[in-house]
Amino acid sequence: MSWHAKLFGRAPATPDAAHALLADIEKQSKQYLDEADNGNWVYPACKRKSPDTGADKQTVCDHTRLEAFRYLLMVPRGEFKLLAEPDSQAAILDVYLRHRPHEETVIEFSGDTMNDLAIAVIAGFNWLNHCAGLAGADRRQFSGTLNHFRKVVISAQRWWEMDGAKARYAQMLQAAQEPPLFLNLVWADYSRLAGEIAAVRA
Numbered sequence: 284m285s286w287h288a289k290l291f292g293r294a295p296a297t298p299d300a301a302h303a304l305l306a307d308i309e310k311q312s313k314q315y316l317d318e319a320d321n322g323n324w325v326y327p328a329c330k331r332k333s334p335d336t337g338a339d340k341q342t343v344c345d346h347t348r349l350e351a352f353r354y355l356l357m358v359p360r361g362e363f364k365l366l367a368e369p370d371s372q373a374a375i376l377d378v379y380l381r382h383r384p385h386e387e388t389v390i391e392f393s394g395d396t397m398n399d400l401a402i403a404v405i406a407g408f409n410w411l412n413h414c415a416g417l418a419g420a421d422r423r424q425f426s427g428t429l430n431h432f433r434k435v436v437i438s439a440q441r442w443w444e445m446d447g448a449k450a451r452y453a454q455m456l457q458a459a460q461e462p463p464l465f466l467n468l469v470w471a472d473y474s475r476l477a478g479e480i481a482a483v484r485a
Contacts, residue, residue, distance in 0.1 A: 300456070301367035301466055308470070312349045312356055326350075329414040329480050340481045347414055347477035351407035352470070354390065358403050362396045366466035369452050375400055375465045376440040384429040388413060404469055408432065411476045420483040425476070432472055439463040 319326040324337055328346035331338040337346065355363040365371040378397035382405060390406045392399045408428050415425045442448065442463050455462040 301464055302364065304470070305364060305367050305466060308349070308352055309356055311345075312353055315346055315349050316353065327414055327417065329418040329484065331484070338484075340484070343484055344474070344477045344481035347411070347480055348470070348473040350414070351410045351473045351477065354388075354403040354406040354410070355400065355469070357392075358396070358399045359392055359394070360396075363400065363403070365396065365400065366469070367464060369449060369462075369464070372443045372463075372465060373440075376436055376443065379404065379436055379465070380433065380440065384433075385409070386412075400465075405429065407469070407473060408476075411473065411480065414480050415476075415483075418480050418483045420480060424479070428472075428476065432468075435468055435472070436465075439465070439468055 315324070318324055324346065325331045325335045327350055328337065328343045331343060337343065355366070365375065374397050379401040382398075382401045385405060386409055388406050388409045390402050392402065412422070412425045412428060416422055442451075445451075452462045461467050
């Protein structure tokens with residue numbers, strides 16, 4: 284079963300599935316962060332103890348990846364939606380690969396959309412590294428996170444640069460497979476790392 288189906292009960296079988304995934308992430312993030320601001324949840328999720336509401340492994344994982352993704356939702360003009368656009372993939376991947384890793388989670392947007400998306404993605408990974416430390420995870424397991432993701436992005440860039448990428452993209456959707464949209468890559472890696480953080484706390 285794909286991670287789309289695991290998260291939201293459906294597979295990415297239509298061109299609108301990626302936008303539906305983004306809409307679901309946005310809705311869940313807003314609800315969660317509003318509730319956290321109102322004191323309904325211990326925040327960040329990685330600091331929860333067994334008596335706390337939502338201290339189970341799945342909830343900690345779900346909330347931790349939403350915390351990481353919130354930086355993308357902060358990109359001005361809602362242009363995080365480009366993550367799900369096939370025509371934007373080449374530019375997004377190219378700009379991301381030109382960014383040097385850093386350790387900041389407090390970010391300032393530049394006003395350039397592709398640059399801001401890259402800044403936000405890196406900040407999300409840095410948030411997960413921060414949470415790993417708070418949860419007591421072995422930081423060595425997270426030290427190569429950005430380098431690992433860079434390799435994933437390089438592979439995706441090559442995929443989109445090959446002739447016939449748009450046709451392959453459509454074929455993968457029809458086969459209910461996961462095309463290498465930047466959205467898919469980011470959400471999958473955020474989910475993987477959030478799961479590892481939640482497992483440490485279990």
